[in-house]
Amino acid sequence: MSVPDTVGPQVTEPGVQRAAASDRAAARPPDLPRRMNSGQRRKLRTGLLFISPWIIGVVVFILYPVIYSISLSFTRYSGMEAPTWVGIQNYVTAVTDPLVAKAASNTIFYAIIAVPLGLIVALSLAIAMNQNVREVALYRTIFYAPSLIPAFAMSFIFIVFLNPQFGVFNQVLNLFGGANVNLLGDPTGVKIAIILMAQLGAGNAALIFLAGLRNVPRTVYEAARVDGAGPIRQFFSITFPLLTPVLLFNLITGVSGALQVFTEAFIVTNGTGDPDAGALFYMMYLYKNAFGFAELGYASALAVLLFLAGLALALLIFWLSRRFVNYDVEAG
Amino acid sequence: MIDRRHLLQGTGLAAVAALGGGACARTPDSDASTVRYWGMGAAVKDKDEAVKAAFLATDAGRGVEIHIDQVPSSGAADMSQIITAVRGGTAPDLWWMDRFNAVLNASIGLLEPLDDLIEEYEGVSVEEFTSQWLQFAIDELTYEGSVYGLPTSTDARGLLCNQDVLQGAGEEFPFSRVDAFYATYQPPNAPPSRIALFSQRLAITATGPWQNSGNRKYAPDLPLTWTWLPVAEEGDPTYTWSGGFSLVMPKGSSMSKAAWDFMTFHTGLDGQRSYVPELGSLPTHLHAIEEKAYDPTAELFRQMLPGSTSRPPLPVGSVASDAMDRAKTSVALGSKTPQQVLEETQAMVVPKMDLFPGFRMPETYGERQEIEAA
Known part of the structure; x- marks a missing residue:
C-alpha cells in the first residue's frame, strides 16, 4: 500500500522526523509492505466501513451464490431434499442434450447479430445526440426514451406491432406493396424480431458513446480540419479510434447481455421458446430446468457453462482489444 | 452538521434495524386453529372468500382463522415461490395447486402425504375415503401409493365449432400451415377478444368448459356449438383428457385438524358447490357431479368424464x-x-x-369410470 510519508505520529520536530522516516524508507527493500500505523489502520477501517454495504452485497448476493452454484452443478438437486453427488454427470448430460445445443445456437445467432447491430445503432444515436443544434436536448430525450420502457412492456408492444393481421409493421409493408410477414410464427423470424426489439434499448449504450464523443479533444478536430480532412475522414481517423475504449466497454456489456437474453423471448413465446424452439435461448432453457423441472443441479451446470463461455469471450475480446483499442489521447 | 463517526454509527444502526426487521417478518402462526392458505389467484379471490365464509359458518369452522394469500406464479410449472416458502419456513398449510404438478412435487419432497391424516381424522381407509372423488383426479395426486392432495375442479376437452365458418369452408387447409395460421390470427398473449375463433377465422378448436364464459362475454352472437372429440372408428368409445386443480399440504404445513377440516370442506360437496359453477369448470366430487353443481353450459363435458383421464402422472x-x-x-x-x-x-x-427406478403409475390410470347422473 502506498502511503504518503507525511502521514504519521505527531512529533515536536516534524522536519527531523520526516527526514528520519525518509531514510528508513530508503533503507527498506521496496517490495516489503509497510506496517500501518494506528492512523492508517483507522482510515482503512473507516474506508472498509463505508464500502461495507457493497462488500456484503458482493459476498452475499454474488460470491456465495456463484460458489454454491458451482458446487450444486456436481449434484442432483431439486431444491428440497439434500443434494446427491453425481460427479460430472450434469456436464455430460449438457453436452449430449440436443436442446442445450439448440439453445446455445439460438443465443449465438442472437449475439452475433444483436451486439454489432446494437453498437452501430447506439453509436449512430450518440452522434445524432451530439449535434450542435439548439433543440439537441429534445432529440436526446426522444432518442433515449425507448430505453426507459421495461423489456416486458416492449415485448407486448412488439407482439401487437408485428401481428400479421392487424400490426402496424405489416400495414406499412402493405403500403409499399410488400406481402405480410409473420415474424413471430417462424423460428428464424422470431429471433430477428427479438433482435429488432433489443435495438430500442440502445439508448443506454448511446449515452456512454455520447460521453466518449464529448471527451474527444476539439483541438484534434481543428488540426484535422486545417489539414483538409472532411467529416467522414475525421470520423474514421479521429472519432472512431478515440472512441474505441468506450466501444470496448459497450462490446463487453453487450456480449454479456446477449448471452443472458431472456425476458423478451419468454414473453413473446409465452415461455415456450417456440415455434420449433426457434426462440429457446440458453437462459430460458436454464430457467425451465431450474424452476419448471426442479433440476437445480443440472441448471447450475448449465449456468457454470454459460459463465465459462462468457468469461472466455470476455478474455478473447480483451486480447483482441490490444489490436483495436486506442488509449493514446486523454480527454481534453 | 453530522460528522463522519455519527454518520457511520447511524448507518450501522439502520442496517441492524433492517436486518432485525427482516428477521421479524411474518413467520408461520403456530396456532393450531389458524390456517394459512395460498388461494386460487387474485382474479378469482372472491371464490376463495366464498368458500372460506361457508366453512367458517360450519361447526368445524368455528374458532378457526383462515389467512388467504394469493401468490402469483410466473408459469404453470414454476415452483420457485413454493420451494422458497418451504425452505424459508413460511410454507402455507394449504396450497391450491395444478394437479399436473402433483407427482413431480411429491417426488422431490415438496408435499406431505395425506394417508396418515385420512386414517387419523376420517377413520376409514385411504381407498374408501378417496372414492368420493373422480378416480383419474385421485390418480393424478397419487405417488408411490400415497395420496398427496384432494382434487377440487376439473374439465374435459371437446370441439367448439363455428357453424357459419364450417358451412362456408370449402378449401382444404394443409396441416403444415396450422402454426402459421395461429401465429397470424392468434399470436401468443393475444387479448381474449382477439382469438381466431372470435374473429371468425377458425371453424373448429379443441378446448374446454372454461371457454363458455369467454364465448358469452366476447362473442354472444356467434353460432358456436360443442361436440365430442372424434374417435378413430364409428362405435369406438369416446376419449378425452382432463386437467384441474387440487388442495395439497406442502412440507412445513401445520397439518392441523383445522387445516384438514378446511381442506376436506373445500374439496368436498359443500365447498365445490360454492365455487365450481362460478369457475365454469366441473366438480371432482362425485356427489357434486351427481347433483349437477356446475354451470349448465358444461353439461356436455360432464357427459365426457367417464371416458376421460388425466395426462400421465409422471415425476417427469x-x-x-x-x-x-x-x-x-x-x-x-x-x-x-x-x-x-x-x-x-x-x-x-x-x-x-431412469432416475425413478421402479416407478409405476396407479393401476387405475386410464380406466373408464361410470359416474352417476341425477
Whole structure:
C-alpha cells in the first residue's frame, strides 16, 4: 500500500522526523509492505466501513451464490431434499442434450447479430445526440426514451406491432406493396424480431458513446480540419479510434447481455421458446430446468457453462482489444 | 452538521434495524386453529372468500382463522415461490395447486402425504375415503401409493365449432400451415377478444368448459356449438383428457385438524358447490357431479368424464409435456416428421425417468369410470 510519508505520529520536530522516516524508507527493500500505523489502520477501517454495504452485497448476493452454484452443478438437486453427488454427470448430460445445443445456437445467432447491430445503432444515436443544434436536448430525450420502457412492456408492444393481421409493421409493408410477414410464427423470424426489439434499448449504450464523443479533444478536430480532412475522414481517423475504449466497454456489456437474453423471448413465446424452439435461448432453457423441472443441479451446470463461455469471450475480446483499442489521447 | 463517526454509527444502526426487521417478518402462526392458505389467484379471490365464509359458518369452522394469500406464479410449472416458502419456513398449510404438478412435487419432497391424516381424522381407509372423488383426479395426486392432495375442479376437452365458418369452408387447409395460421390470427398473449375463433377465422378448436364464459362475454352472437372429440372408428368409445386443480399440504404445513377440516370442506360437496359453477369448470366430487353443481353450459363435458383421464402422472411430467408441445409445433411447421419428434421426445424423457427406478403409475390410470347422473 502506498502511503504518503507525511502521514504519521505527531512529533515536536516534524522536519527531523520526516527526514528520519525518509531514510528508513530508503533503507527498506521496496517490495516489503509497510506496517500501518494506528492512523492508517483507522482510515482503512473507516474506508472498509463505508464500502461495507457493497462488500456484503458482493459476498452475499454474488460470491456465495456463484460458489454454491458451482458446487450444486456436481449434484442432483431439486431444491428440497439434500443434494446427491453425481460427479460430472450434469456436464455430460449438457453436452449430449440436443436442446442445450439448440439453445446455445439460438443465443449465438442472437449475439452475433444483436451486439454489432446494437453498437452501430447506439453509436449512430450518440452522434445524432451530439449535434450542435439548439433543440439537441429534445432529440436526446426522444432518442433515449425507448430505453426507459421495461423489456416486458416492449415485448407486448412488439407482439401487437408485428401481428400479421392487424400490426402496424405489416400495414406499412402493405403500403409499399410488400406481402405480410409473420415474424413471430417462424423460428428464424422470431429471433430477428427479438433482435429488432433489443435495438430500442440502445439508448443506454448511446449515452456512454455520447460521453466518449464529448471527451474527444476539439483541438484534434481543428488540426484535422486545417489539414483538409472532411467529416467522414475525421470520423474514421479521429472519432472512431478515440472512441474505441468506450466501444470496448459497450462490446463487453453487450456480449454479456446477449448471452443472458431472456425476458423478451419468454414473453413473446409465452415461455415456450417456440415455434420449433426457434426462440429457446440458453437462459430460458436454464430457467425451465431450474424452476419448471426442479433440476437445480443440472441448471447450475448449465449456468457454470454459460459463465465459462462468457468469461472466455470476455478474455478473447480483451486480447483482441490490444489490436483495436486506442488509449493514446486523454480527454481534453 | 453530522460528522463522519455519527454518520457511520447511524448507518450501522439502520442496517441492524433492517436486518432485525427482516428477521421479524411474518413467520408461520403456530396456532393450531389458524390456517394459512395460498388461494386460487387474485382474479378469482372472491371464490376463495366464498368458500372460506361457508366453512367458517360450519361447526368445524368455528374458532378457526383462515389467512388467504394469493401468490402469483410466473408459469404453470414454476415452483420457485413454493420451494422458497418451504425452505424459508413460511410454507402455507394449504396450497391450491395444478394437479399436473402433483407427482413431480411429491417426488422431490415438496408435499406431505395425506394417508396418515385420512386414517387419523376420517377413520376409514385411504381407498374408501378417496372414492368420493373422480378416480383419474385421485390418480393424478397419487405417488408411490400415497395420496398427496384432494382434487377440487376439473374439465374435459371437446370441439367448439363455428357453424357459419364450417358451412362456408370449402378449401382444404394443409396441416403444415396450422402454426402459421395461429401465429397470424392468434399470436401468443393475444387479448381474449382477439382469438381466431372470435374473429371468425377458425371453424373448429379443441378446448374446454372454461371457454363458455369467454364465448358469452366476447362473442354472444356467434353460432358456436360443442361436440365430442372424434374417435378413430364409428362405435369406438369416446376419449378425452382432463386437467384441474387440487388442495395439497406442502412440507412445513401445520397439518392441523383445522387445516384438514378446511381442506376436506373445500374439496368436498359443500365447498365445490360454492365455487365450481362460478369457475365454469366441473366438480371432482362425485356427489357434486351427481347433483349437477356446475354451470349448465358444461353439461356436455360432464357427459365426457367417464371416458376421460388425466395426462400421465409422471415425476417427469413437465419435461414430457414440454417436449410434446415442442414436438407439435415442429410437426406443424413441417421441420420434422411425427416419427422424428416422437423419437426425440423419447430420448429426452427416458433418461430422466431412469432416475425413478421402479416407478409405476396407479393401476387405475386410464380406466373408464361410470359416474352417476341425477
